[in-house]
Amino acid sequence: MVNSKNILSSVEEKCVERGIRLTPRRRQVLDVLVQEEAALSAYEIAQRCNADSDNPMPAMSVYRILDFLQEQQFVHRLETANKYISCSHLSCAHEHLQPQFLICNSCRRVEEIDLSSSAVAAMASAASAAGFASISSQLEVNGLCDRCVHANA
Numbered sequence: 783m784v785n786s787k788n789i790l791s792s793v794e795e796k797c798v799e800r801g802i803r804l805t806p807r808r809r810q811v812l813d814v815l816v817q818e819e820a821a822l823s824a825y826e827i828a829q830r831c832n833a834d835s836d837n838p839m840p841a842m843s844v845y846r847i848l849d850f851l852q853e854q855q856f857v858h859r860l861e862t863a864n865k866y867i868s869c870s871h872l873s874c875a876h877e878h879l880q881p882q883f884l885i886c887n888s889c890r891r892v893e894e895i896d897l898s899s900s901a902v903a904a905m906a907s908a909a910s911a912a913g914f915a916s917i918s919s920q921l922e923v924n925g926l927c928d929r930c931v932h933a934n935a
């Protein structure tokens with residue numbers, strides 16, 4: 783399991799800089815995602831948050847919190863799967879680029895990568911040549927991660 787403490791304290795610093803609040807519930811939702819390498823659905827997130835809680839979070843609050851965390855780019859939504867993943871740059875100070883995702887078909891782990899903006903522009907122009915005017919700038923590419931390749935070798 784990931785030690786999420788340092789990551790969450792960087793997020794707290796970012797919240798202070800941005801003048802927003804990481805409430806206990808926002809923190810809890812983010813913590814669930816930081817500790818998980820695979821993407822989770824809102825339902826799965828709610829289940830984990832509520833696992834040992836006397837005061838369960840309603841699904842609506844989970845969605846609202848996820849919207850907030852997405853706006854801040856603390857989490858991302860995989861559009862094809864409709865699942866959420868924590869940003870891999872939570873402790874970084876640099877500017878956030880358009881995220882692209884690699885998804886392992888075997889263990890479901892997700893890696894966030896930054897493609898150069900020229901690669902994204904090349905894709906947009908190829909799409910436009912094929913008659914697609916507006917394409918998602920978020921790529922979600924399936925494959926096998928190196929851990930699974932080695933495990934199967």
Ligand SMILES: [Zn+2]
Pocket residue numbers: 855858868869870871878881894
């Ligand atoms: Zn990110």
Ligand SMILES: [Zn+2]
Pocket residue numbers: 870871874875876
């Ligand atoms: Zn980074």
Ligand SMILES: [Zn+2]
Pocket residue numbers: 886887888889890891926927928929930
């Ligand atoms: Zn894998």
